[in-house]
Amino acid sequence: MGIVVVGLGLLYLAIWWQVLKLFGIPGEEIPPLMITFGMGASFMALFARLGGGIFTKAADVGADLVGKIEAGIPEDDPRNPATIADNVGDNVGDVAGMGADLYESYIGSIIAAMALGGTASLEIPGITAMQAIQVPISIASFGVLCSILGTLVVRVKEDASQKVLLKALRRGVYFSTILVAALSFLFIYYTLGARFLGIWGAMLVGLVAGNVIGYFTEYYTSDNYKPTRSLSDQALTGPGTIIIGGLSLGMLSTFVPVITVVITTLAAFYLSGGIIHPGLGLYGIGLSAVGMLSTLGITLATDAYGPVADNAGGIAEMAGLDPEVRNRTDALDSLGNTTAATGKGFAIGSAALTTLALLAAYVDKIKETITLLFKSSRVSGVFESFYSGLVDIARNGSGAIKNVSMSINILDPRIMIGLFLGGVLPFVFSALSMRAVGRAAGDMVKEVRRQFKEKPGILAGIDKPDYATCVAISTRGAQREMIAPSVLAIIFPILIGILFGPFTVIALLAGSLVSGFILAVLMANSGGAWDNAKKYIERGAHGGKGSDPHKAAIVGDTVGDPFKDTSGPSINILLKLMSMVSIVFVTVCITLNNLVIQIFK
Template identity: 40%
Template sequence: MSPLTEVRYGWTQGTAPSGSPPADPAPLPTAAPDTSGIQLDGADYTILGVVGAIALAALVFAFVLRREVLAAGQGSARMQEIARAVQEGAAAYLNRQFKTLGVFAGIVFLLLFALPAETLAQNVGRSVFFLLGAAFSAAIGYLGMWLSTRANLRVAAAANDPASGRGTAMRVAFRTGGVVGMTTIGLGLLGATLVVLVYAGEAPRVLEGFGFGAALLAMFMRVGGGIFTKAADVGADLVGKVEQNIPEDDPRNAATIADNVGDNVGDCAGMAADLFESYAVTLVASLILGTAAFGTKGLLFPLIVPAIGVVTAVLGVYITKARTGESALTAINRSFYISAGISGVLCALAAVLYLPGSFAELGGISPQLRDQPGSPALIALVSVIIGILLAVVILKITGYFTSTEHRPVRDVGRSSMTGSATVILTGISVGFESAVYTALVIAAAVYGAFLLSGSLAVALFAVALAGCGLLTTVGVIVAMDTFGPVADNAQGIAEMSGEFEGPGAAVLTELDAVGNTTKAITKGIAIATAVLAATALFGSYRDAINTALAEIGGTLARQEFSVYAPNVLVGVAIGAAVVFLFSGLAINAVSRAAGAVVYEVRRQFSSKPGIMDGTERPEYGRVVDICTRDSLRELATPGLLAVLAPIAVGFGLGVGSLAGYLAGAIAAGTLMAIFLANSGGSWDNAKKLVEDGYHGGKGSEAHSATVTGDTVGDPFKDTAGPAINPLLKVMNLVSVLVAPAVVTFAVGPTASPVARITIAVLATAVIVTAVVVSKRRSTAITDDNAEDEGKVPNGAV
């Protein structure tokens, strides 16, 4: 087959050999850009030094904010006792989870050595930085949990103090998130900078391991924490609110401590790790594609952009303050807009000052790219602005569909007047509709960046740079997200202590409702980041295949990748199906764990009559143990599915089917994640609306209907939905890592059909076994001791 030439909308072939019919054009070139020879000069090392110093400064600023948060008042002895119980439960859960995940990470570390790499140094570095990425992800998750379980007490105390009140409570909650946000961007930027300093042109391949470690740990923390928190929340609501007609955080409910623990291990630890891996994976994709598109400057510019984000994040955290009579959400949104706007201006200046005006001035790129028209500076500038604008637009869309101030949530609240069924239907319709608009906006951003260049390599880098632009807002985004569970926990501590009335309780109710909206907004932005990173990783997948083909001198026929080819369409269908299966497994896991919680709380109410009149203390620890046990038990199946499904498809059906698999997963995952997050957010805030006195208020039939909606929405928005983000990136990174092996076993002199099929069969067998074992556990809400014929044990209601 003759050499290939890249064109704007696909691949075409050069002149066929004389006397032979035109060969079927191949979709991939037979050689990939060689970036291993890229050398850094003194100016480059200076830039890396400045970026590294900014990363360290972010960590120092996080420490300063941490001291400020911990210096706030801690309230009464009763409040401190409740907070200690939450702290102990959260720490015990994460410690057990990390022990479980440590074994898994060790196995993956060893398996990475078995995958082919261009040099031994790359192989060792990829495996070592896999552990570093996993360790950073775990550390950020643990920090988010540790600080949030201490800040919730301080937010409650500030809200109940007339001398401080709403302003101080809001500041402590937001700056708690600021600590986690600055640590996230500091460690992410520091890790990527260290790899570039050590490996230079080989850095992108080593960073694959760093991103994979971060994404894998984040997915496990998201799934495990989400199962824990929603099992406790659903169980507490079903027995406490619906059956016993007591408030959400009433201390008589044995699930209340577990519920508050879950907010921290799910939302704080899980989301912090999730956004860190989004940060790391987007940088990985940008650096891989940047070296091919822009040479040395493409290796460094993706680090400059998030470094600017560190500066604007500091500003965004410090200026967040509600004015007199102003909603807390308005104040938070204003800070986000200001920091995003400043990021856009500074990134534009960086692009103009650092990047040249023509491709001919770039070093370390292929001759074909050097001769193309266009301005690297302008392409980078517009790409980054697209990413920043995408974050702003998603904030507006998600806020509209999940805030109590707008029509969608108010419609869900009004539907409660006609019962639970209409609440469910209205919330589902909100989720479906919002998913369409958000997906279209994300698609427009991706396509807008893609249109900036006539070269596919540069266009993919533009998409990655849009992701980098969105990363400039991550510090404030993490602060917004952590704000939600901290405010929720603060209200829980206040209610359990029984010491709050009047203004203090009203402040916490307002902050809790605002937190629900900020959590939904950050989930939307996290989904957009996942899509941009996954799309950019397509370019990395293509590059990995090119490199493998060049090494063995092989080619692939066009039909291997054509969208109308059955093998690609089969891959698309399988990729979409995996997203649905993953979501179903996560929601079923919550159902099973919540069932155990329901029966335990019922058992305690029936066997200890003194609980209701306050003469006996519930056994909070038993519910925490149930949630811990069940959430860790349920981790294995979703994790194996995410890691092994791309391996089964790639080795079994080929690289074209695997490309289709990734496309189907991204498309279905985008819509599914937005639908789940926004449906759940609308149900949650509709419940808050009724509890504020609308449609009959607390204790009414409408309230009961919205509680049911919120119970359905909890695993939607806090378990399955958010876990799809790291799922997409894990599957993409696994595909990038195994692509050379797939090509090696399928094409050229090293082809081995027996080995290829054996690997696919083994991976499929493990997935099937894990799913079968998982499905053997009952999905009904029943006690573990209940008999199959459905007898209700222990006098349960």
Template identity: 40%
Template sequence: MAGSHPSLSPLAVDTALDVGGGNLVLVLVVALLSLVALGFGAMFRKEVLAAGEGTQNMRTIAQAVQEGADAYLQRQFRTLAIFAAVAFVALLVLPVGDADNATLVRIFRSVFFLIGAGFSAAVGYLGMSLAVRANLRVAAAAESEGRDPAMNIGLRTGAMVGMLTVGLGLLGASVVVLLFQGDAPKVLEGFGFGAALLAMFMRVGGGIFTKAADVGADLVGKVENNIPEDDPRNAATIADNVGDNVGDCAGMAADLFESYAVTLVAALILGSQAFGDKGLVFPLLVPAMGALSAIVGVFITKPRAGENGLTTINRAFYISAAIGAVGSVVIAFLYLPGDWTELGIDVAGAPDASPRVMASVAVVIGIVLAAAILALTGYFTGTDFRPVKDVGRTSLTGAATVILSGLSVGFESAVYTALVIGAAVFGAAVVGGQFALFAVALAGCGLLTTVGVIVAMDTFGPVSDNAQGIAEMSGDVSPEGAQILTELDAVGNTTKAITKGIAIATAVLAASALFASYTQDALSAYAESLGDAVTAGGLDFYLTFVVFDAKVLVGALLGASVVFLFSGLAINAVGRAAGAVVYEVRRQFREIPGIMEGTGRPEYGRVVDIVTRDSLRELATPGILAILAPVAVGFGLGVAPLAGFLAGAIATGTLMAVFLANAGGAWDNAKKLVEDGNHGGKGSAAHEATVIGDTVGDPFKDTAGPAINPLLKVMNLVSLLIVAAIVQLSYGDSENDVLRILIAVLAALGIAAAVYVSKRRSSVIGDDQPATTTTV
């Protein structure tokens, strides 16, 4: 029945929807718009590749980066194929609740799991593939044509990845709705899970790779030998540039794609339950509008004479967001009815706002949230504002005060960001009334309208960073060209920090909507399990979700604990891999004649090999934790404690992700502030202090922090997928406590074994050991 909701009818949801007539046409239009977005992506790729490639020396360096990044991702995908195969089989076994054709839905849920994983991998791989070809073109353009053409190449590279993200996300969701209609939400659970699982592994693996190389290069190059960041004498420079692409390009692109896919999944699940067939179509129309506004945003991103590059990018974002907001409101008023009775909903229990007003306000809240996060993150991580200036000033008194001030910025910014996100969720819930859950999901859809431009902003960062590195390593760029690339790198550094903040907000809205979907599915599964006997125990089951239940509080504590353990594992993995890099680079400086004089060539490939092997080895433990923790809690403690687990993880994960991202961003830009000539400039004691702060912040902002985003969604999706099985084993004719506890124990043992193996690995390589003998 349209409009069913836990507060009114928690135990009955009708999914027998028929997307026909005009609705079918609209979904087809969305599918066509997704192809248009992919077409624009192909056009932007062609435009980038048409640019000049610079000198032969530049091309040689870029080729080494390309080969390293390509080899890493191919090895990573082979490793992840094992996890994908296990998940595919598990999805075939898990029940799907009250789907019309359970067997068919289970099969295609698994099939679309692979499609979602494939799309996520494709966005990451193709984005990286273009980025490693765009970097030398940006460097060449800065030397031969000037700032504006160079900046345009970087932005077009990001635009291609943005169009790919939007196009594949919309294509997957619209095709599922067309094929499965009322059962589409169940199939989409697999699609979203595949995207989220691959993104989490790519985020963790790429983050460990890039920061291990970066930290090792900084500690030995800058601190110990006082040479520039991208000096070709440093054996870790190629690995550092490769890491920028497999982490910030491939990892972040996959992360934002899965946020896009998962938000759509949650919105379609809740929309079908709230508004019936219109709730299954409207969440597709809003991001489709976003695809169009993103195309406009890309074309209007043209630098003005003398204008700071960040101002140019921000202007494009705000204009694109405004177009998306206006367009979404127009769609809501044209598509949704003005009266609740037209949706078959009793007016007496409906929200005060009409359906079209409720949906419009919720979507606009999501768009405003993106703009607010952009401004807030920019303030706490930008070099023009007080927080970063204060961190830079503390470098005059040493590394300890730099670290303390950066931690302070991270802690404080997390509070304000959480308040902003909380206000958006609360505002959407208030306007949604009894449809609060769907309204929160619509706010997430509003945020999706900005994703195309957000991805473009993010990819611009590593492309400009690599362009500067290629210029410095080749020595073929004049001081004027080098200054242009330095400016673009500073802009890219800020855009990366900003997009991390927006990605966190997207993750929280998606996770909140998935959490709502979990509770709805739990209630539906309970009703299906008990059948006619549901009325007697329905209220008691519903009341087990209240927060003062001790088991729910235990679940919340466990959820918060997983976020801490996950972050610790990721940071520790960077520390181990970075230690191996440090010893290898030191060895090369010591044993290879003529490196410091520029006559000896470092063995770049050995460092690439070290971080490739170590990052792939280290990504398994966080992944196992994310997948098995909900299984252990859900089957061991029950449905309601698992709900508490998810709530604890979302709350703690939000604060932790913002803290890590903004503290790291503040340290990074404080270093750049000093390198620009403040507080003694490069080579000073203040510079050394900020480099140490930056090395601490690197795994914060580029490994653990961003990886929390997909972690939250993976755990929510796993919970959503297993809730029906938990209910079946806990209630009704299929009750089996022995099997339920056995599953929980095996999951807990799996986590314990993975953590134990991780802790048994050596932290660093000793001076007396060869660099390739890290303990597995």
């Protein structure tokens, strides 16, 4: 799956590059145009991730509440009418959704870095626009090759333990990481020269950051480590304490990813030469995002391992295979939960860096748009006062405006408005998606209860459950409930741009990035810890399956399901989609904002 995602991403980028070249568009002007391609990928990622998350968690929560808690039947038991919908949902949300999410980050980071490279080349002698554009696409290409080679070193024996399996998966990722770093060094050295090795350092920082975030995500969510085991201890005193413990664990787990992204951003900026050439520093931030995602081919494969193992366990349960088979699949599933949680942390971290790069590209687009509008005499005098610095440069020069740093006064009311609105947006989006899961899960619970009541023979194994109705409920719920969050993500930045202007949109994107990144990490890690705490108890801790701590852990896991599989991962796409929509519609927003200014002047 991982190779398919990165292969298709590079293939589509290459195809559209050639198509735009056929229309006579110069190479240095193509990357900003290809942002629209990224926006299309963002739309599909939102539908797959958010819609898939609602689908799978409606079925999962419904199956757990009625089947495991009320009826006392095992997970994935064929007597549960929601079982098939639950297993289908694992593929819809955790495979297709994760793939679409990281595909969007992958191409978004490449396009943003290409656009920033083209702009940076204007202020730096010794590097052409095409050379700067080639670097991110070449690093991504090396990553595909190294991911293929990395899969070849993932080898284990037949009776390997879970620890050995995890070590083998890590070995493949680390091998690919080292190989990408070496090939990228040689490429940059022989293409751009030793003078520009700083941008290789920026790429390397991104590579390392991805592994750091992945490791600490595993630490907080795997039952091999103290945080999740301590969380399972809190199940001894009931559902309330395990929920409180899971939330506190998630909050604490945000510290390291945030510090990692901060250090990565600063290091990438300064290593690239951002002190002397700010444009080159922003290019370095874009390359750090490309570096983090360069090994996506093998990283995504380890993420998809989780739902595959989960489905294998479901098939074993429904087929009535030997209990030993289920025990083995449960062990693999626990490992899969760890790799999936690590993948979510990786996806969130890469989304943060990609959004930073897109934010820088948005600033460049504002400069370009204001220049064009001023030259065409489509701006008012009041508009000039709002953007005086940029308009003065546009009046005096040609393309020089792209080389100018744009300062924003944080005490400007427009900026404060954007920061507050951006800060609250991920919470509103998460609330809508959580409510969507709750509604769809409520419908699922009613249907499962109805079938158990009207057909008592289902629990006795005499009557066959109506699986199709449950699948239909999840499908309808996902399609209906994802409308409001999707509209919010698409319309909000455009509306803010029209009413308050592009500077407010910059603040909106910055505010949503800060709060959204932290909220996404919190939700993903809390949900992963609750899930693995439950599985730790099911393997015999604190009385094992059927005990009171186990029932408390099931409640925690039920709360955590939409945290880690719906709302948390969907925030990644919210951040990237808003950035891309803002870039694509910047001309519309500035033009209409000019009219708004004239109306209220």
